[in-house]
Amino acid sequence: MSTHRIGARLHIQSARKSFGEQEVLRGIDLTIPAGQFVAIVGRSGCGKSTLLRLLAGLEQPTGGELTLDGDSLGGHPNGTRNDTRMLFQDARLLPWRTAADNVQVGLRTRSRERAIEALAEVGLAERADAWPGVLSGGQRQRVALARALVGEPRLLLLDEPLGALDALTRIEMQQLIERLWEEQGFTAVLVTHDVSEAVALADRVILIENGRIALDVDIALDRPRERDSGFIHFEKLILDRILEREPAEAPRDRKLSYSI
Amino acid sequence: MKPFRKLADNRYAPFYLPVLVLVLWQLLGQYGYISTRTLPTPLRVAEAGIALTRSGDIFRYVYDSTLRAGIGLAVGGGIGFLLGVVNGLSRIANRYLDSSLQMIRNVPHLALIPLVILWFGIGETAKIFLVALGVFFPIYMNTVHGIRSIDPGLVEMARVYGLRGFAFYREVVLPGALSSILVGVRYALGFMWLTLIVAETISADSGIGYMAMNAREFMRLDIVVFAILLYAVLGKLSDTAAKLLERRLLRWNPNYSKV
Numbered sequence A: 001m002s003t004h005r006i007g008a009r010l011h012i013q014s015a016r017k018s019f020g021e022q023e024v025l026r027g028i029d030l031t032i033p034a035g036q037f038v039a040i041v042g043r044s045g046c047g048k049s050t051l052l053r054l055l056a057g058l059e060q061p062t063g064g065e066l067t068l069d070g071d072s073l074g075g076h077p078n079g080t081r082n083d084t085r086m087l088f089q090d091a092r093l094l095p096w097r098t099a100a101d102n103v104q105v106g107l108r109t110r111s112r113e114r115a116i117e118a119l120a121e122v123g124l125a126e127r128a129d130a131w132p133g134v135l136s137g138g139q140r141q142r143v144a145l146a147r148a149l150v151g152e153p154r155l156l157l158l159d160e161p162l163g164a165l166d167a168l169t170r171i172e173m174q175q176l177i178e179r180l181w182e183e184q185g186f187t188a189v190l191v192t193h194d195v196s197e198a199v200a201l202a203d204r205v206i207l208i209e210n211g212r213i214a215l216d217v218d219i220a221l222d223r224p225r226e227r228d229s230g231f232i233h234f235e236k237l238i239l240d241r242i243l244e245r246e247p248a249e250a251p252r253d254r255k256l257s258y259s260i
Numbered sequence B: 001m002k003p004f005r006k007l008a009d010n011r012y013a014p015f016y017l018p019v020l021v022l023v024l025w026q027l028l029g030q031y032g033y034i035s036t037r038t039l040p041t042p043l044r045v046a047e048a049g050i051a052l053t054r055s056g057d058i059f060r061y062v063y064d065s066t067l068r069a070g071i072g073l074a075v076g077g078g079i080g081f082l083l084g085v086v087n088g089l090s091r092i093a094n095r096y097l098d099s100s101l102q103m104i105r106n107v108p109h110l111a112l113i114p115l116v117i118l119w120f121g122i123g124e125t126a127k128i129f130l131v132a133l134g135v136f137f138p139i140y141m142n143t144v145h146g147i148r149s150i151d152p153g154l155v156e157m158a159r160v161y162g163l164r165g166f167a168f169y170r171e172v173v174l175p176g177a178l179s180s181i182l183v184g185v186r187y188a189l190g191f192m193w194l195t196l197i198v199a200e201t202i203s204a205d206s207g208i209g210y211m212a213m214n215a216r217e218f219m220r221l222d223i224v225v226f227a228i229l230l231y232a233v234l235g236k237l238s239d240t241a242a243k244l245l246e247r248r249l250l251r252w253n254p255n256y257s258k259v
Helices: A048-055 A099-104 A112-121 A137-150 A167-184 A195-201 A229-242 B002-008 B013-030 B042-055 B057-089 B091-105 B109-120 B124-148 B152-160 B165-202 B208-217 B221-249
Strands: A010-019 A022-032 A037-041 A063-068 A084-087 A155-159 A187-191 A204-209 A212-218
Touching (some): A010 A048, A022 A048, A022 A212, A037 A195, A048 A155, A048 A187, A084 B152, A099 A112, A112 A137, A137 A167, A167 A195, A195 A204, A195 A229, A204 A229, A212 A229, B002 B013, B013 B042, B042 B057, B042 B221, B057 B124, B057 B165, B057 B208, B057 B221, B091 B124, B109 B124, B109 B165, B124 B165, B165 B208, B165 B221
Parallel strands (some): A037 A187, A037 A204, A084 A155, A155 A187
Antiparallel strands (some): A010 A022
């Protein structure tokens, strides 16, 4: 797994998606260079998960064009490309397969040796023969991460993968994802509603509002990131925009439905 | 009350009542309170069993009955499983087939006995046909239900990981539906013996049912009772086998693994 490979370059041009009458994405234009870590934030129902599902090939766009290294995603109506992997909020491990067998699902060759290596990368080599039912939530998500990365994807999609974890496990997982991303150089797209998680992990944060891109900021901070004044600055910038707060003005009449 | 509570902790506690009943039954029969024409004493039944074992007849009868049961289970269960998989996976097949199958299900299969005898005579085919029909529905219904209740999250995961065709079936569909299918198997085993008993009682020239009917003609109540006990033992054995299978195949499931 140590081979450093080049991530995929993503290009999204006026992508639209409607479910019946409801238009969820109203024209997204976005170019993600190879190897970039992008976080997409927004309120519930803004369309951020739908965008991720378009990238995964789980939904087809109603209009517009999505390309991966110039290769149209519309040409793969049968699901996800081989070089794209997705991490879900729930780990979605097969409960009837051991941790190692679950990782093997991500491998074309089904090599057990490689599966154990991938488990070692996430610090779970000794739990290779454990059933998912006896693992903790954080361990399950780490097995799912090993399964996603063992096939050496060039694009990793993360759909709020840390949402269900407790605060400490979450920080550990963030560090693990950051380390593996730095080592392996894949392109990562993380959907989250946690702004500080987005700022902690991403090179670039994109805010989606009512199916459109409302904000696109580069996070010009060194890694590993400390919660210093620069960090707070970006966090506040994005949060204020989401909550439509004027800077330095306390919101009193606005309803806060935002949750971290 | 203390000694009673202490006795209840004994591992043989579940057997107190059956043993008590047996002893009472023996005493009441022996002293003529129950006519041996109504019910032979347990000792007489045991003697009949020993005699049948000595002559070797019993093994032939049990073998014949088990063979019929096994073939019927394999045929009916196999068809039920296949149709269950097809109708569970394909909405179209389900639209075409399911309501017809449900109609057949509502006919008590033993009501077909006169028709089955006219079709197949009183040979092996008739009995295997009835057993197959009896075990078909529990396995079919539970297979469809098991496949329908597979976690849609796992199905989506399989799409992301490119599991298609047989790999999808082997990794997701079959194991996901297995606990439900095994419930179907346990029901089917019950129907299997029930159907076989009735079929063998009506027409047979071998098997446990034949042994019982034959004994009835000679008023050998001890053999009749022994045959009934044999059915009970076989039913219990097959249920235990199904339970062991469940524990082995579903050992990943914390609800089944008793370590």
